[in-house]
Amino acid sequence: MIMKTHTQKEIKDFLELLNLKYYNLSKKYETYYWDSYMGDPSVDDMLRDSLIKRDSFTASKKHLDKVREMILSANKTNKARLGYWEHFFETNQIPQDVLTIRKEISDLENKIAADKNNRKEGYIHPHTKKFIKAPMNQMYMIRATNSDEKIRKAVHMTIESYADDFVKELVELVALRNTFAKELGYEDFYAYKLHVEERMTKEELFSLFDDIYDQTKFAFKDVRKMEKNMPGLTKPWNYGYMLSGDFTHEEDQYYPLDEILERWGMSFTRCGIDYAGGELKLDLLERNGKYNNGFCHWPKIIRYVEGKRIPGEARFTCNATYGQVGSGDIAGNTLFHEGGHAAHLLNSCMEDVCLNHEYPPTSTAWAETQSMFLDTMFSSIEWRTKYAKNKDGKPYPLDLFKRKLEKLHMLSPLGMMGISSVMYFEKELYEMKKITEKKVRDLAKDIHKRFSAQEGTSLRSLNTPHIYSFQSACSYQGYGLAELALSQWRKYFYDTYGQIVDNPQVGKEMKQVWKIANSKTFPEMITIATGKKLSAQAYLESALATKEKSISIANKRIETLSKNRSRKNVINLKANISMWHGKKKVCDNKKSFEDMTQKYAKWLETQKIK
Numbered sequence: 106m107i108m109k110t111h112t113q114k115e116i117k118d119f120l121e122l123l124n125l126k127y128y129n130l131s132k133k134y135e136t137y138y139w140d141s142y143m144g145d146p147s148v149d150d151m152l153r154d155s156l157i158k159r160d161s162f163t164a165s166k167k168h169l170d171k172v173r174e175m176i177l178s179a180n181k182t183n184k185a186r187l188g189y190w191e192h193f194f195e196t197n198q199i200p201q202d203v204l205t206i207r208k209e210i211s212d213l214e215n216k217i218a219a220d221k222n223n224r225k226e227g228y229i230h231p232h233t234k235k236f237i238k239a240p241m242n243q244m245y246m247i248r249a250t251n252s253d254e255k256i257r258k259a260v261h262m263t264i265e266s267y268a269d270d271f272v273k274e275l276v277e278l279v280a281l282r283n284t285f286a287k288e289l290g291y292e293d294f295y296a297y298k299l300h301v302e303e304r305m306t307k308e309e310l311f312s313l314f315d316d317i318y319d320q321t322k323f324a325f326k327d328v329r330k331m332e333k334n335m336p337g338l339t340k341p342w343n344y345g346y347m348l349s350g351d352f353t354h355e356e357d358q359y360y361p362l363d364e365i366l367e368r369w370g371m372s373f374t375r376c377g378i379d380y381a382g383g384e385l386k387l388d389l390l391e392r393n394g395k396y397n398n399g400f401c402h403w404p405k406i407i408r409y410v411e412g413k414r415i416p417g418e419a420r421f422t423c424n425a426t427y428g429q430v431g432s433g434d435i436a437g438n439t440l441f442h443e444g445g446h447a448a449h450l451l452n453s454c455m456e457d458v459c460l461n462h463e464y465p466p467t468s469t470a471w472a473e474t475q476s477m478f479l480d481t482m483f484s485s486i487e488w489r490t491k492y493a494k495n496k497d498g499k500p501y502p503l504d505l506f507k508r509k510l511e512k513l514h515m516l517s518p519l520g521m522m523g524i525s526s527v528m529y530f531e532k533e534l535y536e537m538k539k540i541t542e543k544k545v546r547d548l549a550k551d552i553h554k555r556f557s558a559q560e561g562t563s564l565r566s567l568n569t570p571h572i573y574s575f576q577s578a579c580s581y582q583g584y585g586l587a588e589l590a591l592s593q594w595r596k597y598f599y600d601t602y603g604q605i606v607d608n609p610q611v612g613k614e615m616k617q618v619w620k621i622a623n624s625k626t627f628p629e630m631i632t633i634a635t636g637k638k639l640s641a642q643a644y645l646e647s648a649l650a651t652k653e654k655s656i657s658i659a660n661k662r663i664e665t666l667s668k669n670r671s672r673k674n675v676i677n678l679k680a681n682i683s684m685w686h687g688k689k690k691v692c693d694n695k696k697s698f699e700d701m702t703q704k705y706a707k708w709l710e711t712q713k714i715k
């Protein structure tokens with residue numbers, strides 16, 4: 106075959122075309138996505154249509170071939186850029202003959218989703234014997250907070266019974282997904298997802314998590330010892346309820362929702378984190394018809410036109426209900442977590458849009474490292490003692506921190522078990538020889554035994570929504586890896602500067618790695634950010650710290666923060682920010698950030714539940 110040669114001008118024009126095409130396709134899709142998820146179903150057909158158009162671009166064989174042909178005549182700069190696009194198209198390729206399997210998988214997933222949506226969710230009230238309608242999320246909440254053990258138990262038994270609803274379909278799904286992955290040259294579906302998302306092998310991943318399991322499982326015995334003082338603790342319908350106690354109520358006063366925007370703005374400003382000239386749209390309150398989970402997305406990805414950087418736009422949301430216990434904490438966590446995702450990709454200085462978006466080959470683990478690093482800052486004791494104040498100006502008391510630690514410290518080593526249980530369940534599910542429904546149920550029960558302190562058998566792994574969707578199946582390791590990475594990054598910052606909250610060096614260094622967006626793999630990024638290869642060491646160090654050590658670390662960090670006060674008192678996030686409630690614009694920061702927060706607080710009063 107004769108390969109055509111290309112001039113550098115032709116290559117640049119082609120790159121410009123790819124960038125413009127993908128930018129526009131993505132913008133269209135994401136804009137409908139926001140409207141639909143904020144509660145406007147009239148755009149749903151357009152949303153579906155724009156997704157098909159976007160996906161047919163990302164899976165284009167024609168573009169991949171052209172990129173490969175052009176690489177042969179490219180100079181160094183253009184070669185690197187074409188390399189990013191080659192990787193992008195490669196990752197998203199689905200050969201014609203595999204497309205039919207992919208379609209079968211989608212059809213089955215849609216059927217499961219529809220059946221689940223039509224499931225009449227709720228429980229039989231133990232006292233009235235009447236059916237109480239309640240979606241899954243609400244039932245989890247009742248199990249964790251209702252003071253009546255009989256109700257908690259009834260709800261638990263219902264949740265448990267739902268776990269068995271789609272075992273038959275899951276068996277089919279696993280077989281199909283494995284065939285799909287094998288056709289693409291992978292050992293199984295887990296190996297395929299792990300490679301596409303994190304460029305890692307199962308051996309690399311699970312050697313890290315095997316080690317964590319071995320070093321932390323001793324704490325299951327401690328929980329059983331705890332049961333002596335808390336009879337019934339390990340019953341699944343008591344566990345969360347008895348442990349979380351009244352802390353949520355007691356903490357609530359320190360997170361007034363109407364002040365949380367300002368605390369976020371001030372804290373990011375002092376940390377040197379900003380949005381590089383971009384635009385932010387925020388919609389924080391719960392509403393009928395609105396999607397029931399927080400997220401961040403980018404209708405305008407960072408791009409370059411004729412060498413000039415064009416700032417992007419991110420939007421993020423959560424479901425806080427003003428006046429409900431815990432709402433300020435939910436909103437605060439969202440501003441730090443989703444606001445961290447937004448800052449990450451809005452700070453990119455890479456010319457090619459395929460590096461500046463959230464989809465494969467972008468690493469889930471690396472993305473979550475940014476957001477979880479920042480929400481960990483929000484939940485840190487030194488942040489709380491400085492920023493979390495009640496209406497009388499009294500800061501979060503150290504005594505509350507100590508009482509909580511006293512009660513819950515024993516569980517600290519088990520912090521990864523929930524994430525690990527999903528990872529191991531899916532790994533072993535896709536490795537299963539001659540899969541049957543019985544084997545799947547047995548595996549779920551075995552996982553429960555290995556990863557939970559609760560007594561009895563349970564199929565709860567099968568209630569994990571992620572396992573039923575192509576995009577989120579076999580992706581849970583992203584959270585686990587992010588947990589390790591952020592611990593390593595925190596350790597690096599504490600070792601180097603002694604301080605994270607209000608430390609401008611933190612923002613400076615984060616922005617440095619955000620500049621290169623997703624041009625490197627997750628393991629490479631960790632080495633660049635922390636100077637060390639990814640390991641579980643920092644995570645284990647903090648998970649296994651003794652009570653005394655945790656208190657002395659907290660004291661030290663509070664003291665360092667109070668010694669190094671930031672002189673910055675004007676919030677500047679370098680962004681045009683607007684606050685929304687569905688289609689209604691509440692206010693913006695055109696005048697100033699403070700003006701926006703005041704207007705928002707005033708409007709919030711009209712939304713307060715009685």
Ligand SMILES: [Zn+2]
Nearest residue numbers: 442446473476
């Ligand atoms: Zn996230």
